[in-house]
Amino acid sequence: MADGMQGVDVDYDGLIPNNVGLNGDERLKKALETWHPGYIDWWKDMGPEGFQEALVYLRTAVSVDPKGWAKFGFVKMPDYKWGILLAPAVPNRTIPFGKHKGEPVWQEVPGEYRAMLRRLLVIQGDTEPASVEQQRHLGATAPSLYDLRNLFQVNVEEGRHLWAMVYLLQKYFGTQGREEAEELLNRRSGHEDNPRMLGAFNERTPDWLSFFMFTYFTDRDGKMQLEALAQSGFDPLSRTCRFMLTEEAHHMFVGETGVSRIVERTCDAMNKAGITDPTATAQIRALGVIDLPTIQRKINMHYPLTLDLFGNEISTNAANAFNAGIKGRFREDKLTDDHALLDSTYPVLRCIDGQFVEQHVPALSALNMRLRDDFITDAAGGVGRWNKVIEKAGIAFKLTLPHQAHNRRIGEFASIKADPTGQILSEAEWVARVDTFLPTPDDAAYITGLMQPVHGAGDYASWIAPPKAGIDGKPGDFEYVQIHE
Ligand SMILES: [Fe+2]
Numbered sequence: 062m063a064d065g066m067q068g069v070d071v072d073y074d075g076l077i078p079n080n081v082g083l084n085g086d087e088r089l090k091k092a093l094e095t096w097h098p099g100y101i102d103w104w105k106d107m108g109p110e111g112f113q114e115a116l117v118y119l120r121t122a123v124s125v126d127p128k129g130w131a132k133f134g135f136v137k138m139p140d141y142k143w144g145i146l147l148a149p150a151v152p153n154r155t156i157p158f159g160k161h162k163g164e165p166v167w168q169e170v171p172g173e174y175r176a177m178l179r180r181l182l183v184i185q186g187d188t189e190p191a192s193v194e195q196q197r198h199l200g201a202t203a204p205s206l207y208d209l210r211n212l213f214q215v216n217v218e219e220g221r222h223l224w225a226m227v228y229l230l231q232k233y234f235g236t237q238g239r240e241e242a243e244e245l246l247n248r249r250s251g252h253e254d255n256p257r258m259l260g261a262f263n264e265r266t267p268d269w270l271s272f273f274m275f276t277y278f279t280d281r282d283g284k285m286q287l288e289a290l291a292q293s294g295f296d297p298l299s300r301t302c303r304f305m306l307t308e309e310a311h312h313m314f315v316g317e318t319g320v321s322r323i324v325e326r327t328c329d330a331m332n333k334a335g336i337t338d339p340t341a342t343a344q345i346r347a348l349g350v351i352d353l354p355t356i357q358r359k360i361n362m363h364y365p366l367t368l369d370l371f372g373n374e375i376s377t378n379a380a381n382a383f384n385a386g387i388k389g390r391f392r393e394d395k396l397t398d399d400h401a402l403l404d405s406t407y408p409v410l411r412c413i414d415g416q417f418v419e420q421h422v423p424a425l426s427a428l429n430m431r432l433r434d435d436f437i438t439d440a441a442g443g444v445g446r447w448n449k450v451i452e453k454a455g456i457a458f459k460l461t462l463p464h465q466a467h468n469r470r471i472g473e474f475a476s477i478k479a480d481p482t483g484q485i486l487s488e489a490e491w492v493a494r495v496d497t498f499l500p501t502p503d504d505a506a507y508i509t510g511l512m513q514p515v516h517g518a519g520d521y522a523s524w525i526a527p528p529k530a531g532i533d534g535k536p537g538d539f540e541y542v543q544i545h546e
């Protein structure tokens with residue numbers, strides 16, 4: 062093993078590929094092997110519906126070397142190698158923030174933070190299988206084999222992320238960790254009695270526009286949470302999250318390019334038909350494409366659901382986790398303040414007596430807000446690129462991220478109604494106008510009608526443009542999924 066590159070070598074031959082020395086840890090190996098059959102049962106019950114026998118062109122993580130960590134090949138999803146991979150240890154790493162700043166990172170769980178850490182792992186872990194469950198019906202309506210393959214790639218990697226969290230729970234949290242690992246297989250997205258833990262992960266993902274919005278926005282919340290946990294003073298968590306982030310980038314790529322290809326196709330069809338008014342809904346829909354205002358309404362639904370995932374703007378839990386050195390800020394290691402935040406403040410938009418007021422609050426208590434602000438900046442990038450596509454096509458329309466107060470269920474703005482521009486509305490005004498903000502039953506029916514599977518190699522549904530490039534450099538007519546019906 063090269064100096065400073067511990068953990069690069071992956072044992073790929075056993076039942077569970079890993080770079081955590083599983084063969085030298087009988088107790089952990091046994092716990093994971095005991096958990097494995099339940100995971101496979103879960104995958105078969107709640108993973109992608111149909112297609113379990115199909116050969117899918119998937120990437121599998123076989124290394125953690127940033128220069129070449131994945132290999133591509135055809136695999137049946139239940140045979141996918143869900144490995145446990147940690148990014149290489151950083152030699153002499155110290156805790157980057159909080160009251161233990163500068164002390165050596167922990168290789169074992171500090172007793173006083175055990176409950177806090179376990180809770181964070183379980184919440185993160187719960188989102189991974191949840192999204193697989195939410196997306197399980199989408200295979201039936203994929204607009205192409207390329208998209209079908211991307212869906213399954215996201216799904217198997219979310220499965221691997223569950224493994225990643227289960228590894229930490231089983232290795233470091235004893236009996237309680239094993240119980241939590243079981244529970245992660247028992248909760249179900251949207252289930253009345255035993256739902257997943259967070260709101261957005263109990264919503265339906267009924268169509269492919271929703272899927273692309275979910276991967277664009279909600280997977281990006283995942284990215285932000287992983288970025289914050291990658292800073293953790295608990296080193297195994299940091300290394301786990303750092304490697305998960307390399308996979309997560311593809312999920313957001315799927316979302317961003319998915320929406321972009323839909324936008325491109327719509328603009329193209331409008332131009333060919335000589336339609337200049339983006340709100341000429343009936344005419345545009347007659348072309349078999351999704352009108353831009355409908356795409357905006359989908360944004361207005363998915364974006365607030367994702368903002369809700371950041372929790373309350375003012376939070377003592379977030380402050381405690383930071384102080385403890387367990388959960389940092391986005392790219393903490395690139396920030397140049399004191400990394401303790403005891404004396405600093407942070408501006409938070411609050412809603413007081415029905416008015417928006419910016420308040421400077423102690424920075425420690427505003428860490429959720431800060432991470433959410435970083436998310437908003439990050440999410441704005443892709444929206445700008447979607448608008449470039451519209452602009453290039455010469456169509457007068459702009460997609461926007463709605464105001465933070467729009468359509469919220471958690472935090473400062475949960476108790477008020479605001480339109481996408483941030484204008485506060487009465488209940489009656491909201492009811493009168495909500496059909497212009499959020500997807501209507503009519504929108505849903507139209508989109509559902511478009512969702513017909515396209516299985517010809519190199520073929521695409523009417524409402525989405527082909528991608529600019531294939532996966533792994535494959536040509537346009539590559540058969541990414543061999544279905545063998
Ligand atoms: Fe994930």
Ligand SMILES: [Fe+2]
Pocket residue numbers: 219280283309312
């Ligand atoms: Fe993801």
